[in-house]
Amino acid sequence: MGEAKKTDVLILGSGIAGLTCAIKIAEARPDLKITVLTKAVADESNTRYAQGGVAAVWNEKIDTEEKHIADTLDAGDGLCNEEVVKMVVEEGPIRVRELIEWGTRFDKEKGGEYDLGREGGHSENRILHYKDITGWEIQRTITEKAKQLPNIVIRENCFSIDLLTQHHLGYNITRVHPDIECYGVYALDKNNLDVETHLARITVVATGGAGQIYRATTNPIIATGDGMAMMYRAKGRISNMEFVQFHPTSLYNPAVESQAFLISEAVRGFGGVLRTRDGQEFMHKYDERKSLAPRDIVARAIDNEMKIRGDEYVYLDCRHLEMEGFKKHFPNIYDKCKEEGIDVATQMIPVVPACHYFCGGILVDKIGKTSINRLYAAGECTASGLHGANRLASNSLLEGLVYGHNIAMDVVECIDQYDYKEGIPDWDAMGTTDPKEMVLITQSWKELKDIMSSYVGIVRSNVRLQRALDRLWLLYSETENLYNTTTLSPQLCELRNLITIAYLVTRSASMRHESRGLHYTTDYPGLLDHREETLM
Numbered sequence: 001m002g003e004a005k006k007t008d009v010l011i012l013g014s015g016i017a018g019l020t021c022a023i024k025i026a027e028a029r030p031d032l033k034i035t036v037l038t039k040a041v042a043d044e045s046n047t048r049y050a051q052g053g054v055a056a057v058w059n060e061k062i063d064t065e066e067k068h069i070a071d072t073l074d075a076g077d078g079l080c081n082e083e084v085v086k087m088v089v090e091e092g093p094i095r096v097r098e099l100i101e102w103g104t105r106f107d108k109e110k111g112g113e114y115d116l117g118r119e120g121g122h123s124e125n126r127i128l129h130y131k132d133i134t135g136w137e138i139q140r141t142i143t144e145k146a147k148q149l150p151n152i153v154i155r156e157n158c159f160s161i162d163l164l165t166q167h168h169l170g171y172n173i174t175r176v177h178p179d180i181e182c183y184g185v186y187a188l189d190k191n192n193l194d195v196e197t198h199l200a201r202i203t204v205v206a207t208g209g210a211g212q213i214y215r216a217t218t219n220p221i222i223a224t225g226d227g228m229a230m231m232y233r234a235k236g237r238i239s240n241m242e243f244v245q246f247h248p249t250s251l252y253n254p255a256v257e258s259q260a261f262l263i264s265e266a267v268r269g270f271g272g273v274l275r276t277r278d279g280q281e282f283m284h285k286y287d288e289r290k291s292l293a294p295r296d297i298v299a300r301a302i303d304n305e306m307k308i309r310g311d312e313y314v315y316l317d318c319r320h321l322e323m324e325g326f327k328k329h330f331p332n333i334y335d336k337c338k339e340e341g342i343d344v345a346t347q348m349i350p351v352v353p354a355c356h357y358f359c360g361g362i363l364v365d366k367i368g369k370t371s372i373n374r375l376y377a378a379g380e381c382t383a384s385g386l387h388g389a390n391r392l393a394s395n396s397l398l399e400g401l402v403y404g405h406n407i408a409m410d411v412v413e414c415i416d417q418y419d420y421k422e423g424i425p426d427w428d429a430m431g432t433t434d435p436k437e438m439v440l441i442t443q444s445w446k447e448l449k450d451i452m453s454s455y456v457g458i459v460r461s462n463v464r465l466q467r468a469l470d471r472l473w474l475l476y477s478e479t480e481n482l483y484n485t486t487t488l489s490p491q492l493c494e495l496r497n498l499i500t501i502a503y504l505v506t507r508s509a510s511m512r513h514e515s516r517g518l519h520y521t522t523d524y525p526g527l528l529d530h531r532e533e534t535l536m
């Protein structure tokens with residue numbers, strides 16, 4: 001097991017939020033050592049798969065900060081924090097410019113101006129993109145940049161298990177305790193399954209979302225909500241977990257189990273039209289913005305049409321679009337469809353909604369501070385107040401950039417007052433034995449996805465939520481038993497985290513007695529006349 005590892009700043013996650021923060025701290029304070037733990041290879045993340053792009057007010061001849069703010073508030077359905085929205089929208093273009101300086105390429109028009117795309121809920125074209133693989137390009141840039149900085153160490157295949165707090169020194173702490181502190185993490189080295197103690201003066205959680213609680217998700221296999229679950233176990237505050245965003249258009253393919261391929265909303269921004277299987281347009285029945293309404297509206301409309309007709313998918317029709325332009329903008333989507341036997345020029349693309357993004361998460365303030373001292377959080381694992389009840393498309397890469405920066409600026413100012421905590425014990429694996437049946441883990445994971453997809457999906461009700469809670473309780477008890485008696489594996493840790501996330505989503509959903517943004521329940525179809533946050 002060996003001695004505890006020490007680093008000034010410990011960052012969990014190497015997506016846009018984690019690496020932006022690491023780079024900014026490393027540049028501002030070359031005297032600090034920054035360690036980034038990441039559970040897969042450095043460039044595997046939700047960030048890597050982003051297609052549409054980054055939203056930012058860029059062409060001031062047509063666009064204004066006021067418009068971007070209004071669109072974000074409108075999508076958020078009354079639950080955004082207006083101060084946060086204003087801050088992110090105002091700071092956004094500065095952060096995007098830095099990304100360009102670090103080497104990120106965004107598509108340009110012939111005249112040299114950036115080619116700005118449009119997505120659902122945006123009143124202007126303001127999405128900077130690199131073809132339809134913007135996330136890949138950003139992840140490439142930040143990974144390369146971080147690797148060049150001598151005071152950043154990236155530990156790949158290093159899985160954070162739990163946050164270290166006073167609990168590990170023998171104190172009994174409660175969720176409302178005001179003085180919980182974070183001293184680092186226990187982490188599992190996936191190469192040899194050793195559990196290491198990582199001590200830090202400051203810790204930053206940037207572990208991304210949790211799409212893997214559902215059967216159909218656009219998220220990669222790493223999106224298991226580890227950071228949010230760790231925070232909940234450490235008795236930190238978690239908020240608004242019921243607001244899970246389903247992207248309206250993932251490519252329909254029932255054979256795919258782990259990650260559904262996304263058909264970017266930018267395709268609808270380019271003119272793609274949704275139709276039922278018999279070729280009829282339907283979005284005009286739900287919203288005057290039709291196929292470009294905010295995605296909660298579009299996803300619910302598709303869900304409704306599929307249920308009324310007993311269909312397993314709807315179509316996205318691009319046949320009328322100018323194909324050379326389509327191929328230029330969406331080469332990845334075009335090629336993927338072709339690989340699946342769909343010629344976009346002559347055939348419609350079968351699509352279904354899939355779990356895409358978590359609007360809730362670790363509660364943070366404007367500089368990314370959590371309810372636990374010495375612990376910050378950024379990106380999709382947080383509830384910052386930017387997205388409210390529904391995220392506006394392409395606002396999350398922006399959030400990762402802005403919060404990564406804000407945290408870094410605060411950390412470099414305040415870190416000198418903190419020292420490493422002494423007395424944290426090594427991980428205790430006494431009494432555990434090697435798991436005999438991996439099938440218990442894989443089957444429980446499948447059951448979990450079934451429960452969440454059947455009862456806590458796009459449309460909810462009291463009965464469905466209660467059914468989910470009852471079944472989750474059984475999975476929870478079985479998995480805790482397994483966790484306490486068997487040697488750790490990343491899969492077991494992920495299952496445990498996913499069950500926690502599923503519980504938090506379902507419990508928060510049952511606490512909200514209204515339908516707002518992404519949370520729709522048949523028992524409370526209207527809006528409350530006041531604003532309520534769910535807090536766990």
Ligand code: FAD
Pocket residue numbers: 012013014015016017018037038039040042044045046047048049050051052053054055134135158159160161206207208209218219220222226227262356357378379380381393394395396397398400
């Ligand atoms: P991530 O990029 O997910 O990074 C999380 C990191 O944490 C990863 O490195 C992961 O390995 C690591 N990690 C997780 N758990 C652990 C653990 N236990 N221990 C150690 N490391 C851990 N947003 C937009 O704004 N525009 C778009 O066009 C867009 N398109 C999207 C398309 C797809 C298909 C998907 C899935 C999402 C899209 N999004 C888009 C959303 C956006 O990509 C994400 O919200 C954003 O990238 C999240 O960044 P992050 O840094 O918070 O997390």
Ligand code: SIN
Pocket residue numbers: 050051052053263264265266392393394395396
């Ligand atoms: C997309 O390209 O449709 C995804 C955009 C987003 O999730 O912000």
